[in-house]
Amino acid sequence: MEMTKARFTQTDLAKYPFLKETAMLVKQLDLKIEELTNPDIAAILNRAEERVREAIMSLSVGEKREADVEIPSFPVALLLVINTKNSFIKKRYALAEAKQAFVDMQTESSEKILLIARDFDWNIELTRFSTMPLEFAISFTDYLRNTTHLRDKKWKLVNRLLVNGKVYLNKQDVARLLQEEVQRRIEKRLEVTELPVLPEKIAEITKRLLELAKEKIGQEEMEGLPKVVTQSAFPPCILALYEAASKGRHLSHVGRFTLTSFLVNIGMPPEKVAELFKSFSDYNERLTRYQIEHIAGERGSRTRYTPPRCVTLQTHGVCVNPDVLCRRVSHPLSYYKRKQKQLSSNLPKSN
Amino acid sequence: MASRDFVYKKFSEFYSSPSTVIPKISMIGQREIGFLLFKEHVMLRHKSFESTSSLKRFLGETVPSDVYHSCAYYENPEAEMNKKIWLGADLVFDIDADHIPTPCNKIHDEWTCNKCGFGGKGVTPDACPICGGQKFETKTWACELCLKTAKEETAKLLNILEQDFGFSLQELHVFFSGHRGYHVQIEKETIKTLDAMARKEIVDYVSGLGLAILEDETKDNTRRQRHKISFSLHDFGWHKRLKLGLQNFVMNATKDDLNNAGVKVNYKVFSENREILLKRCIEENRWSSVRGIGITTWKKLAKHVKDLESAKIDTVVTTDIHRLIRMNGTLHGKTGLLKVGFPANRLENFDPLKEAVAFKEGTAKISVSEAPEFRLGDDTLGPYKNQTVELPTAAAVLLICKGRAEVVQ
Numbered sequence: 001m002e003m004t005k006a007r008f009t010q011t012d013l014a015k016y017p018f019l020k021e022t023a024m025l026v027k028q029l030d031l032k033i034e035e036l037t038n039p040d041i042a043a044i045l046n047r048a049e050e051r052v053r054e055a056i057m058s059l060s061v062g063e064k065r066e067a068d069v070e071i072p073s074f075p076v077a078l079l080l081v082i083n084t085k086n087s088f089i090k091k092r093y094a095l096a097e098a099k100q101a102f103v104d105m106q107t108e109s110s111e112k113i114l115l116i117a118r119d120f121d122w123n124i125e126l127t128r129f130s131t132m133p134l135e136f137a138i139s140f141t142d143y144l145r146n147t148t149h150l151r152d153k154k155w156k157l158v159n160r161l162l163v164n165g166k167v168y169l170n171k172q173d174v175a176r177l178l179q180e181e182v183q184r185r186i187e188k189r190l191e192v193t194e195l196p197v198l199p200e201k202i203a204e205i206t207k208r209l210l211e212l213a214k215e216k217i218g219q220e221e222m223e224g225l226p227k228v229v230t231q232s233a234f235p236p237c238i239l240a241l242y243e244a245a246s247k248g249r250h251l252s253h254v255g256r257f258t259l260t261s262f263l264v265n266i267g268m269p270p271e272k273v274a275e276l277f278k279s280f281s282d283y284n285e286r287l288t289r290y291q292i293e294h295i296a297g298e299r300g301s302r303t304r305y306t307p308p309r310c311v312t313l314q315t316h317g318v319c320v321n322p323d324v325l326c327r328r329v330s331h332p333l334s335y336y337k338r339k340q341k342q343l344s345s346n347l348p349k350s351n
Numbered sequence: 352m353a354s355r356d357f358v359y360k361k362f363s364e365f366y367s368s369p370s371t372v373i374p375k376i377s378m379i380g381q382r383e384i385g386f387l388l389f390k391e392h393v394m395l396r397h398k399s400f401e402s403t404s405s406l407k408r409f410l411g412e413t414v415p416s417d418v419y420h421s422c423a424y425y426e427n428p429e430a431e432m433n434k435k436i437w438l439g440a441d442l443v444f445d446i447d448a449d450h451i452p453t454p455c456n457k458i459h460d461e462w463t464c465n466k467c468g469f470g471g472k473g474v475t476p477d478a479c480p481i482c483g484g485q486k487f488e489t490k491t492w493a494c495e496l497c498l499k500t501a502k503e504e505t506a507k508l509l510n511i512l513e514q515d516f517g518f519s520l521q522e523l524h525v526f527f528s529g530h531r532g533y534h535v536q537i538e539k540e541t542i543k544t545l546d547a548m549a550r551k552e553i554v555d556y557v558s559g560l561g562l563a564i565l566e567d568e569t570k571d572n573t574r575r576q577r578h579k580i581s582f583s584l585h586d587f588g589w590h591k592r593l594k595l596g597l598q599n600f601v602m603n604a605t606k607d608d609l610n611n612a613g614v615k616v617n618y619k620v621f622s623e624n625r626e627i628l629l630k631r632c633i634e635e636n637r638w639s640s641v642r643g644i645g646i647t648t649w650k651k652l653a654k655h656v657k658d659l660e661s662a663k664i665d666t667v668v669t670t671d672i673h674r675l676i677r678m679n680g681t682l683h684g685k686t687g688l689l690k691v692g693f694p695a696n697r698l699e700n701f702d703p704l705k706e707a708v709a710f711k712e713g714t715a716k717i718s719v720s721e722a723p724e725f726r727l728g729d730d731t732l733g734p735y736k737n738q739t740v741e742l743p744t745a746a747a748v749l750l751i752c753k754g755r756a757e758v759v760q
Contacts, residue, residue, distance in 0.1 A: 144549035144552055161585075161587040
């Protein structure tokens with residue numbers, strides 16, 4: 001096995017704050033929870049909130065700062081996420097950090113990749129001096145632990161170079177598997193249920209984050225949507241799209257995505273949604289099915305997509321004939337949920 | 352009834368004898384032990400033993416027809432299933448002639464429909480041809496061909512586990528099951544905690560299932576297109592196995608072999624061009640080098656080779672992380688033969704019908720309804736039809752257990 005002299009630098013630890021070494025570093029900093037609201041370290045708390053906010057909004061973690069802020073902001077962000085007690089935010093945050101790590105790792109040196117992988121106790125080595133066409137060799141058990149839920153056939157062990165217990169991979173594939181490890185490690189750290197008493201300011205942030213999450217996925221998702229699809233509760237934009245689709249009129253890409261993701265999220269089965277697109281002149285059953293299942297989170301990244309928020313729909317010209325209720329919501333799914341409630345409780349309609 | 356009493360007595364003598372040794376089982380205290388009881392014919396489960404010697408005492412007192420242990424290790428092996436707390440499991444493979452097509456076509460097996468009583472010989476059908484019933488009474492037999500086929504499959508499995516998965520021969524514990532199959536068991540820290548999904552991937556690998564190279568087209572998710580898979584073999588993993596298999600096929604294939612592979616190729620063209628097929632096509636990946644033998648043919652041949660090279664294992668056993676498996680050194684209730692372990696490198700010369708014999712002394716007088724010619728130990732016996740014979744104890748127990756004979760008092 002090749003010995004490697006590479007070590008993690010301060011910059012690395014800031015880039016990959018989930019590493020064991022970072023945790024130790026943070027411990028040395030001896031950050032006290034009561035001090036979090038201290039203006040001197042406000043930058044840390046701000047960055048922590050930003051991490052979570054960006055994760056909720058765009059599955060990223062925002063722009064990196066100086067190491068002395070960046071490194072401690074990660075455990076603080078974990079604290080914020082745990083405090084929301086919200087499984088959507090937890091999942092989304094772990095995924096966002098993992099995805100960011102995946103992007104960053106792809107440009108790292110092979111030695112660094114090795115170092116990160118060993119932080120997860122992988123049995124991994126470089127094959128540089130052997131005749132193997134791929135650079136990394138990892139034990140098949142480490143490989144299986146991180147690929148069995150990836151859907152693409154290329155991840156099946158049978159389609160891999162497996163020789164003498166080692167799976168041979170290129171850098172990008174190793175980074176992709178490490179993404180899974182990162183996500184799992186963070187999810188594990190978010191499993192904590194008992195938290196110390198937190199300052200008032202943290203409670204405020206938590207509230208803000210929960211609001212944001214509701215906005216992002218629509219309040220309905222958080223509270224659970226009723227399973228019946230009520231067409232009369234569709235917001236005007238969706239109704240317009242729905243009618244256009246039923247008549248086979250052309251829809252823009254954003255329009256199709258909005259309609260599909262909306263219908264999938266309110267519980268319409270993908271087969272039903274596919275039927276709606278049948279009258280399109282460019283209809284392709286296989287492709288349509290694929291796209292719908294992708295949006296429904298049954299394929300690919302396994303994330304179920306939600307429709308864009310109202311502001312985005314406005315930008316793309318999808319928002320039409322807004323009514324009174326529209327003014328009180330910022331997301332088509334929120335509209336649907338509220339309208340449905342109104343309809344079922346026979347309250348006077350707000351429009 | 353006298354016959355069952357006879358077998359019971361023999362099993363009892365075996366388990367009570369001081370010379371019987373149950374081989375050591377690793378971490379036995381952490382495993383669930385189960386028994387099939389002779390008399391009541393019920394399964395006794397969720398038992399636990401500190402050592403094989405305390406287990407042996409129990410076997411002498413209870414005399415089960417079959418003994419099993421879990422491949423899994425538990426915090427509380429005696430607790431009910433959801434309270435056991437799973438700690439890990441050995442990786443096990445089961446190869447059973449029951450699940451493999453054999454050259455004998457199981458002509459020695461008999462089946463009778465439970466519903467209408469119609470019956471026949473050979474492989475048990477999915478549904479009764481007369482009444483459509485789906486439950487059958489079967490009388491199986493383990494002929495030399497069945498055992499040979501199972502052994503060949505085991506050899507392929509061992510090869511894959513050694514070459515591709517990197518297990519050493521010492522880590523591969525091989526057993527004859529006591530009936531018509533083999534077990535391969537791996538106890539290793541690194542594989543213990545693999546979940547069912549990971550084990551399924553191992554099963555798929557061993558079976559060659561999902562090999563992308565053999566598919567006709569693939570989906571490119573990023574470009575949202577399908578495109579033809581380019582057929583090109585490299586020298587690692589399954590590709591290497593396919594390559595070697597194709598070479599072997601091209602060198603040796605007869606006209607019949609080509610037909611069996613399902614390809615329509617002029618045999619004369621094929622046999623006159625073996626050199627080119629080997630060198631240009633297989634070695635250099637230039638698959639269209641011989642007119643009349645194109646990429647479609649090669650893919651068909653590769654699929655055929657995959658079927659030949661993959662190991663036919665019972666997929667359920669490997670993926671079940673709570674599985675009970677027959678215990679080494681115990682008797683098989685359907686044969687009176689032992690499950691016996693042996694070093695992996697002895698597989699080729701291992702003789703199950705000799706080394707699994709438990710009852711080595713005495714004879715017994717039995718009346719045989721029907722039995723094909725068979726070998727047990729050094730004796731070749733039968734065939735018998737409606738006759739009374741005096742046979743070595745092991746052979747008598749085998750025929751009685753197989754439902755083909757009754758003891759004569």
